[in-house]
Amino acid sequence: MEVPILKQGHYLIASIQSALSDNDLVQLRDSLVEQVGRQRSRGVIVDVTALDVMDSFATRTIRDITYMIRLRGAETVIVGIQPDVAFTMVQLGLKLEGVPTALDLEEGIAFLNKSAGPAGKDKNARGK
Amino acid sequence: MDPETRTLPGTAHHAMQSTAELLRQLVSHLRQNRTQLREEWARRITEARLLTAMTKEEVFAEATSVYDNYVEALETGTFEALQAYARGLSERIIPRGVETDEVIGIVLLLRDVLARSLFAKYQNDFALLNRILDAYEPAANRIANTVAVGFVQERERVIREQQEAIRVLSTPVLQVRERLLILPIIGVIDPQRARQLTEQLLRGIRTNRAKVVVIDITGVPVMDANVANHLVQTVEATRLLGATVIITGLSPEIAQTLVTIGVDLGKMNTVGDLQGGIEEAERLLGYRVIPSGETTEHLRT
Numbered sequence: 001m002e003v004p005i006l007k008q009g010h011y012l013i014a015s016i017q018s019a020l021s022d023n024d025l026v027q028l029r030d031s032l033v034e035q036v037g038r039q040r041s042r043g044v045i046v047d048v049t050a051l052d053v054m055d056s057f058a059t060r061t062i063r064d065i066t067y068m069i070r071l072r073g074a075e076t077v078i079v080g081i082q083p084d085v086a087f088t089m090v091q092l093g094l095k096l097e098g099v100p101t102a103l104d105l106e107e108g109i110a111f112l113n114k115s116a117g118p119a120g121k122d123k124n125a126r127g128k
Numbered sequence: 129m130d131p132e133t134r135t136l137p138g139t140a141h142h143a144m145q146s147t148a149e150l151l152r153q154l155v156s157h158l159r160q161n162r163t164q165l166r167e168e169w170a171r172r173i174t175e176a177r178l179l180t181a182m183t184k185e186e187v188f189a190e191a192t193s194v195y196d197n198y199v200e201a202l203e204t205g206t207f208e209a210l211q212a213y214a215r216g217l218s219e220r221i222i223p224r225g226v227e228t229d230e231v232i233g234i235v236l237l238l239r240d241v242l243a244r245s246l247f248a249k250y251q252n253d254f255a256l257l258n259r260i261l262d263a264y265e266p267a268a269n270r271i272a273n274t275v276a277v278g279f280v281q282e283r284e285r286v287i288r289e290q291q292e293a294i295r296v297l298s299t300p301v302l303q304v305r306e307r308l309l310i311l312p313i314i315g316v317i318d319p320q321r322a323r324q325l326t327e328q329l330l331r332g333i334r335t336n337r338a339k340v341v342v343i344d345i346t347g348v349p350v351m352d353a354n355v356a357n358h359l360v361q362t363v364e365a366t367r368l369l370g371a372t373v374i375i376t377g378l379s380p381e382i383a384q385t386l387v388t389i390g391v392d393l394g395k396m397n398t399v400g401d402l403q404g405g406i407e408e409a410e411r412l413l414g415y416r417v418i419p420s421g422e423t424t425e426h427l428r429t
Contacts, residue, residue: 079370081370082334083327083330083369084330084366086368087365089365089368090368091363091366101367101368103337103338103339103370103371
């Protein structure tokens, strides 16, 4: 199943609706990395609320997405990891190191507003 | 065994006696010498410094009922009554701090006392003594077994009960401010409890939409590598939900332990005490607590 990628202002939102195969994940990765440049997005939100399992491949792909998008000059945030999923991931030693996370879509947007900001000067203003 | 003994001339008349008959004989012997054997047993218990948590009278009273139950079990060959008695006994003496080895010790002592009295009684008829012991030993072993198992089971039941009590006591996840949760942990953390704590905390984060969690471990007496790793896991899982953890109340001992065992606490945000933790959390959330008198002045800035 293909993951729809929505453009919302300066951000891209990929909302995963059902369990994904490894191929779907790779496809999601490729299209996000491609679109973030085409749409000139500053931030990407990957919503995994609907996922009730995250295996090592999914974890690695999501980490790859984050790193690749960072290289493309945008910030990624993963939102909506379920408590059970988080617990299982940690127990399996699957860490999303260096990957920003947020509770839900709203939090994710708030995070991007702060870190990827609509404009760079916002960030500096906050630092003061 | 029987056909073989039957061929021995000297034991021919004994061989006719069945094991049950021998046991009956044995039991009546034990009944006749009840007072003397019981006293002998109580004396041996005191000598061996067993059951020191109990008074002499108590030891004697318990010895009497154990003795009677013992003989009864030998007589009837059924162990249900003894089992029930052993359980009751354990229930009475476990709170007094009686240890497993003491209980097993006294039962073995009784076995020894009785065997000696049998030796004394039948010393002139070696063949009969042999057969009496053949009848006695298996039953005595089963009795010792039953009592020991009863005691251990009772102990385990007590332990389970206490674990359940600790579990019920478990830790609340409290919201002190919008998006700020506190998790005060008191007592020893075992893997099961750690798991439960983490699950509770993660649910709490989701339902309260928490952004910062303060975990206070002032009430945790000891921390080993396992518990520390659980803590690290909890912090990691919390981060996956987009929340930040602040750990407070690390005692000097725990700090030393953690550094010594080399737990990676690099990702953990630690603050000295709960107050400091809450202040730090408020800072992260963008709150500023100010005395009411200064409200207007600060609002302008």
